[in-house]
Amino acid sequence: MVETPQINVLEHNLVPEHRLLSKEEAEQVLAKLRITKDQLPKIRKGDACIRVLEKIYGNIEEGSIIQITRKSKTAEVAVAYRLVRG
Numbered sequence: 001m002v003e004t005p006q007i008n009v010l011e012h013n014l015v016p017e018h019r020l021l022s023k024e025e026a027e028q029v030l031a032k033l034r035i036t037k038d039q040l041p042k043i044r045k046g047d048a049c050i051r052v053l054e055k056i057y058g059n060i061e062e063g064s065i066i067q068i069t070r071k072s073k074t075a076e077v078a079v080a081y082r083l084v085r086g
Contacts, residue, residue, distance in 0.1 A: 019069070020064060025065075044085060050066070063083065065083055066081065
């Protein structure tokens, strides 16, 4: 059993914003990028950020998509997507 972190890693200034996409949002993103879920980079279900998100959203199933928004000096905002895997 994986323990839930004692601190919220998402509040750390070096950790970018993570957000669980709804199924509708995920479908729109995949259509816009013209890719399948399996073509996305992966993030493990045991990742500290996912465990914190589960406190917010409840159980996050494998196959869900997480949006990661990073602040960038050159692009201002960089958005990436990750597929949750076990």
